[in-house]
Amino acid sequence: MPDTMKNRTPASKRLLIAGLILTIIFQFTILAAEYLSSVWPLWFGKPIALKTAPVDPRSLFRGNYVLLNYDVSTVSKLMGDYSFKRGEVAYVSLTKNDTYFVATSLHRNQPKSGTFIRGRISSNTGGSYRVKYGIEAFFMPKAKALKAQKDIGKGATAVIYLLDNGKAAIAELH
Amino acid sequence: MRLFRLFKKDMAREVEEWISAGIIDITQGEAILARYGTQLTDARGSSLGYYVLTALAALFVGLALILILSHNWDQIPRAVRMLGLCCLTLSVNFQGLRLIYDSRNGAGVLWLFFGSICYGTTIMLIGQIYHIGEHFPDGIFFWSLGILPLIFLTRSRLLALLCLALATVWMIVEAQSDFFPSSYPLFAISAIWLAWTRKDSALLFISALFGMVFWINILIAWSAGDFYHFKAVIDQFPASIGCGLLLTGFSWRLMHSSHIHLQNYGQLLHLWILRASLILLLVLSFDSLWHEFIRDKYTLGLFSPLFILVSCAAGCFLALPYGVNTYGPILSNGLFYFCAFFWITYGSADKETLSIATNLMLVFTGIWLIRRGIDDAVTHFFYTGVGLLLMTAMFRYFDLIGDYIGGAVLFIIAAAIMFVAARYWRFHIEKKEQGDA
Incomplete structure (x- = not known):
């Protein structure tokens, strides 16, 4: 269990949530880059x-x-x-x-x-x-x-x- | 340092029985267990079982998802397949995020773990739909990279293990594809950072350290291939031996740390290095491997034996405050390998002499382990020492060095060393008994 996440202050909790949202955005940026580099030649090639x-x-x-x-x-x-x-x-x-x-x-x-x-x-x-x-x-x-x-x-x-x-x-x- | 400190649950159960039998009271029981970083409640089971089984279930569902994707549902439009999996990834990750927001951290991490598998599956799906055949290890790399920030945000061992496992798979397939996995230290160091700060994941700690040693081996092979392909070279052996010596010194530092969990890391690290070093000595006791070492071309030249020497000095320095039993083995092994590889690099080394020296090292190591096993009451040292001497005898009986007479001479020398050691030991015990009287 990630005990280290317990006892966070509201400010640090907000930071954690913001970090997690940024990570999800980062993952989807990678997916979008992979998708676009795959379809780009099919669209414009x-x-x-x-x-x-x-x-x-x-x-x-x-x-x-x-x-x-x-x-x-x-x-x-x-x-x-x-x-x-x-x-x-x-x-x-x-x-x-x-x-x-x-x-x-x-x-x-x-x-x-x-x-x-x-x-x-x-x-x-x-x-x-x-x-x-x-x-x-x-x-x-x-x-x-x-x-x-x-x-x-x-x-x-x-x-x-x-x-x-x-x-x-x-x-x-x- | 004793091996039983690693069996915390067994220890807690044992102490609980002592309390039930009235041998000690609860306060004493807790005080004893606190010395080993555990407590009485650990004997009564915990939520760990639930957590591990749920994580395994999430992993199995993830594997099922990858296999379902592998079936290739080409009758379903591309956009539907891709959007479906993207939505699944997004919703699973947001469920994890929501649970963490509600302070249900354990469940949140499990959802993020499953979300990470969904994210990797989406990478693979895009690769499948658009027939991306170019350098498939990139997919595994981006999978691992996408999980990396979660290590720092959640500080979860589970997510760190997934990230490290993926990075290690990437390192291997990247090297197999003739590319150098230069970013691997980023993942390994992140895992080591987590293990170090949390102090409760020996598996993560040891895996990342061994992963780094493997990466150094790959780096040497890459440099030997002029940095554009891999060329396995003999220099990888001395480099790995040097890393082992350094890590042994480090393990002693950890074992004498004031933090109980770091002591456990040190204990486990030392145990695995001991096993690896004994296996290496047993393998090198055959002259055929020394023959390969002598015949092969060295890329790094003098650097290889010097690296052993410097690592040995650093290892000894780290272990120096804890007595001769700690730095002694590092020094003897370091000097042995330094002399052997120096002789090979700069002299006309003889494989049989090196093989005989290795066999004598095995005998000395066996005696040292038995002595420490009895004198310091370290049971696993005693049995490892006995097992090592018996295995050496068996190997040398089947694989003779220098024909029958040579083999017999080696056995007689080994027997003489053991006899002298036994006499010396008895002499010391008698002297001690006289002193006590």
Whole structure:
């Protein structure tokens, strides 16, 4: 029992209540920031299509999802203008090739023009980089996730929304 | 310091029986129990059981909520799901706030605890709805961060434990994702602050301290990987040993504190460090681990043995006022590990010599524990000492050092040390008896 809260004066009790209200506001500010950063690309971003292949794991807190491996998740080191280390932020320039967007170059700084996506280097072994864009998970009910993995097999299209600063959000998978 | 001081309820029940039997009166009973920070009413049960079970029930409901969310009800519109959970979080937290306003603090904290779980669930729901796959440990971090102010406002152990547990999970998954959990000390220090000021949560205190030692290990691995990835290095061993020596000195300071609850913290801390140090000695008694230590590359160089030496000096300084039995083990262990790691870093160390030295350390430690167990009537020291010597014998019988003859020589040396110790002991007892006569 929190005995230390007992015997408070009215003034300190008011302070405690104000503190608790501020904490609740703080929690909801975090939730609002998370929500807005998630929906912002969907509201104001430009849609592009990327080729992907899904597999089905389970997240500890969020349930089942299909893990998406995009064609642009692997970028040749020859496309880079810098020798990236693991964990560093990178910008991948994209060009539309028939249906899908494909990677054309890899930059350390945000490109001034063109379509590009912001990611982070997850590994740099061999002749290519693995890049994560924060759009690698698509959450769905377990049965649907398993069915999606079976139906889609090795090829699927993900509709991604991109903001001007390269931040991406996934909207659809088919 | 005796281990039984940690069993307060048992002690209170025992004293109550003495009072019933007329051996002592109530005033004496209360006076005896006050020495250990407890009272007669503790023997008759308290509201703690109700509080713990209700908190566990809230935790179970929270886990159920997370699993219900994990089912992913995609047929329900996003806005409905999100607003539903936001409203639940808000109403549960405000119920907690209302109860605290009405001075029903215990119930209020329980509602805030459930509200904190609802808040974390909402973070996860947003992540699920909008398919946020980017760096999922951030979700756990913001969950823990959102609860952190409640530690200072409510000073509740329950909320602090939830916050520390989440921060520790975050530290592990953040490191697994190849990012350094730089903010962990903020959570650990907040938990230590609460445990220190409230003086009644040894679990929180010990967990936060061990969490910090784990974080230091992660920091060393991060620095070894040039601060952009983790590289497990051998320097983590000397660093952890140094922390252990320092904490041992600190535990003696706590055990001699004027505050009964701080004495309990010190007692528990000392007990866990003793266990960890014995396990480490047993593991190091095999030459294969020393072989790894010798073969591996040291990132911090001379810093590692020097850290042991400095920590040993600091630990001894803290324990110095309380006699040789307190600083003696810190000094002997500190010097042993300093010499071993200095030799490894700057000489052509031999794994068998180091292994033999570790086995002799085990024998000396066993004898010291038995002696303290009998001389100072500390029962758990006595049995730990006996158990340690028997385990050393068993390990060395199955895992020979230097073939049969080498193993036999080691057993003979150990037996000789024990025989000399026994004779020395008897000599002292006889001398004392003569003095008494």
